[in-house]
Amino acid sequence: MGTSFDGALAGEAGPTGLVPGPGCRVVAVGAAVPAAVLANRQLTTFLSTSEEWISSRTGIEERRVAPAEMSVADLGLRAARTALGAAGLPAGAIDAVIGTSSSVDATFPSVACRIQAGLGCPPGPAFDLQAACTGMIYGIAVADAMVRAGSARRVLVVGSEIFTRVVDWRDRGTAVLFGDAAGAVVVGPATDPGSEILAARLGADGRGADALVAGAEGAGPEGTGTIPDPMSPDRPAPPRSLGRVVRMNGREVFRFSTTILERLVRELAAAAEIAPADLELVVSHQANSRILATAAGRLGLPIERFAVNVDRYGNTSTASVPLALAEAALAGRCRPGASVGLIAFGGGLTWGGILLRWGDTAVGLDDARVADRRAAAVPVGTRDGREEAGG
Numbered sequence: 001m002g003t004s005f006d007g008a009l010a011g012e013a014g015p016t017g018l019v020p021g022p023g024c025r026v027v028a029v030g031a032a033v034p035a036a037v038l039a040n041r042q043l044t045t046f047l048s049t050s051e052e053w054i055s056s057r058t059g060i061e062e063r064r065v066a067p068a069e070m071s072v073a074d075l076g077l078r079a080a081r082t083a084l085g086a087a088g089l090p091a092g093a094i095d096a097v098i099g100t101s102s103s104v105d106a107t108f109p110s111v112a113c114r115i116q117a118g119l120g121c122p123p124g125p126a127f128d129l130q131a132a133c134t135g136m137i138y139g140i141a142v143a144d145a146m147v148r149a150g151s152a153r154r155v156l157v158v159g160s161e162i163f164t165r166v167v168d169w170r171d172r173g174t175a176v177l178f179g180d181a182a183g184a185v186v187v188g189p190a191t192d193p194g195s196e197i198l199a200a201r202l203g204a205d206g207r208g209a210d211a212l213v214a215g216a217e218g219a220g221p222e223g224t225g226t227i228p229d230p231m232s233p234d235r236p237a238p239p240r241s242l243g244r245v246v247r248m249n250g251r252e253v254f255r256f257s258t259t260i261l262e263r264l265v266r267e268l269a270a271a272a273e274i275a276p277a278d279l280e281l282v283v284s285h286q287a288n289s290r291i292l293a294t295a296a297g298r299l300g301l302p303i304e305r306f307a308v309n310v311d312r313y314g315n316t317s318t319a320s321v322p323l324a325l326a327e328a329a330l331a332g333r334c335r336p337g338a339s340v341g342l343i344a345f346g347g348g349l350t351w352g353g354i355l356l357r358w359g360d361t362a363v364g365l366d367d368a369r370v371a372d373r374r375a376a377a378v379p380v381g382t383r384d385g386r387e388e389a390g391g
């Protein structure tokens with residue numbers, strides 16, 4: 001699978017890359033993961049791979065797998081409810097819903113429409129956007145622009161993935177990488193003092209489109225046999241409604257990912273007139289721990305400055321950044337007032353970054369395996385220590 005991507009620079013985006021206007025913030029972050037775990041060891045029973053290869057080449061130890069009866073919208077709904085619940089926001093407070101997923105069950109209706117109906121939000125706009133693993137960053141940037149422009153007061157952005165239904169479980173080059181999860185973010189007007197979206201950078205270079213594909217055209221020659229169900233490899237996987245599989249030129253995408261991650265950290269820092277070392281936390285798309293380590297090394301930053309949870313979830317595409325952000329915040333890694341960079345990259349090729357000043361953002365995680373994290377799904381204190389119901 002060839003690509004002519006040459007690492008072109010993101011276009012001129014102005015000082016912050018944001019629509020001028022009153023400030024915006026991330027009001028709430030929520031994430032949800034299915035309970036079933038698929039460990040590397042289980043993959044070795046039906047793929048020509050080893051626990052050592054997966055662990056050392058990707059950093060991944062296990063991933064979650066959604067049950068057959070769960071839809072992409074169902075999982076997204078759980079993340080959305082977690083975000084709204086953490087902020088104490090009713091569904092009626094959401095003016096617009098943006099969905100983003102690379103593993104949709106159907107081309108339409110959109111995941112966003114399903115989530116709007118599931119939550120009982122007012123009948124404002126609801127639509128999906130497609131930017132592969134960068135979808136959540138694109139979604140937050142679009143939501144920010146809608147709020148700044150005055151067309152919505154609060155926008156819910158949901159990234160939801162059941163990638164285990166898109167993966168070809170006969171292809172060891174991709175099957176070991178992905179997992180299922182959802183993440184949700186509510187974007188609304190900034191409060192003072194509090195959290196704020198300080199800068200955004202979006203880009204794409206379609207010359208690299210063939211490097212990472214989920215589509216019928218990618219259903220190449222990995223095998224003409226039946227794709228197995230990863231949880232019961234002696235049985236065939238359930239039929240795929242859109243007939244797709246993921247194919248990737250791993251080395252090419254690895255090179256792109258490390259280059260663009262480093263560049264986005266520098267660009268976000270420059271937009272805020274700070275040094276990369278002043279970013280207290282980088283929450284990057286979790287594709288491979290070696291990508292994070294390589295970019296950290298090039299930036300001269302300790303890896304501790306990066307959120308890393310790819311070991312427990314694998315690559316969850318659009319859900320990856322909000323899931324890593326929720327976990328980092330619940331672990332106390334987001335100090336009020338801290339500069340936090342959210343960065344993603346993926347198919348398209350696409351990339352995007354959002355720089356946040358952390359403050360009064362409510363956070364929750366819905367994971368049946370970690371009961372105490374559920375208990376932590378409460379509003380986080382504001383910068384001066386007050387508690388706020390959100391919005």
Ligand code: UT7
Nearest residue numbers: 049050053057133172173176250251253254257287288346
């Ligand atoms: O979400 C969008 C962003 N995604 C990414 O950024 C992913 C970027 N790419 C990667 O993370 C890495 O390229 C991979 C993890 C996909 C692959 O790692 P790599 O170190 O680049 O391996 P490679 O593709 O260069 O393959 C090295 C060898 C090959 O064997 P030969 O040709 O050297 O004999 C592969 O066939 O490793 C083999 N290999 C495997 N061996 C055991 C590939 N996958 C596996 C496997 N188990 N699962």
